[in-house]
Amino acid sequence: MDGTVTAQALGQAAHDLSLWGLFLQADWIVKGVMLGLxxxxxxxxxxxxxKxxxxxxxxxxxxxxxDRFWSGGSLDDLYAREGEDPSHPLAAVFGAAMREWRRSAGNGALLGGAKERVERAMSVTIGREMERLERWMVFLASVGSVAPFIGLFGTVWGIMNSFAAIAGMQNTNLAVVAPGIAEALFATAIGLVAAIPAVLAYNKINTDLARLAGRMEAFATEFAAILSRQTEVAANDTATPAATAAE
Incomplete structure (x- = not known):
């Protein structure tokens, strides 16, 4: 009789150790953890x-x-093509600067503090563009840090149920214990499957975003220098020159 029970338990254990079987036989709380992960x-x-x-x-x-900006063409033409309706972050920074420049020179005389307003407009635009690009980055960081613990919670809960079943059956045979423990450990494995790519992706994407932000800030600094020279020319000539191509 004992041999028959053992054989049945071994057959059931072999069935339960498939991934789908582990999920189906798991406790409903462990199933919820697995599905969430x-x-x-x-x-x-x-x-x-x-991203x-x-x-x-x-x-x-x-x-x-x-390439177009430094090609020697007219900045006014470039603004008309890309700055008025920017399709990427760098064009948005350029467009913000040109709009503020034109407002400062709208009445034929360059207003005081134009350089500071242009720099502020570019800074605000960089912040807004980076905020848009960084959307959902907090989710990646959260999954990377929390998913292993959520999986561990499912594992602990599953092992508690396994021990309770062992106590009820009064049988510590490995064939009886293995399915419940395997189901519990499966939750931790899924937690790691979610967490590891999230951590690696977060680090890589965060580095790429920092480089893009640095690129926009470098462009803003260079463009501010160009407009500053235009401001000096305007002050010397007491007139507003048209925006010229970058040299």
Missing amino acids: LGASIWVWAIVFD VTSIRRANRAADAFE
Whole structure:
């Protein structure tokens, strides 16, 4: 009789050790933990794809824009093409600066403090663009730090249930213990599957965003210097010159 029970338990254990079987046989709380972590993992990969694509697109657009900016063409023409309705962060910074410059020179005489207002406009635009690009980064950081503990909670709960079942059956045979413990450990594994990509992606994307922010700030500094020279010319000539191509 004992041999028959043991064989049945071994067969049941072998069935339960499949991934789908582990999920189906798990406690409803452990199932909830697994489903939540799987959902978080899918969302993490969606965010990673979106961020990587957005940053690459922004850098490519910035390369093309800087080529046109430094090509010697008219800044007014460039503003009409890209600055009025910017499609990428660097064009947005350029457009904000040109709009403030034109407002300061709108009445034919350059108003005092134009340089400071232009720099402030570019700074605000950089902050706004970075805030948009950094959306959902907190979610990546949260999943990377919290997911292992959520998985551990599912593991602890599952092991508690396993020990309770062992006490009720009064049988410590490995074939009886293994399925419940495997179900519990499966929750930790899913937690790590969600957390590890989130941490790696967060570090990589955060570095790329910092580089893009530095690129925009460098452009803002260079463009502010160009407009400052225009301000000095305007002060000397007591007239407002048209914006000229960057040299």
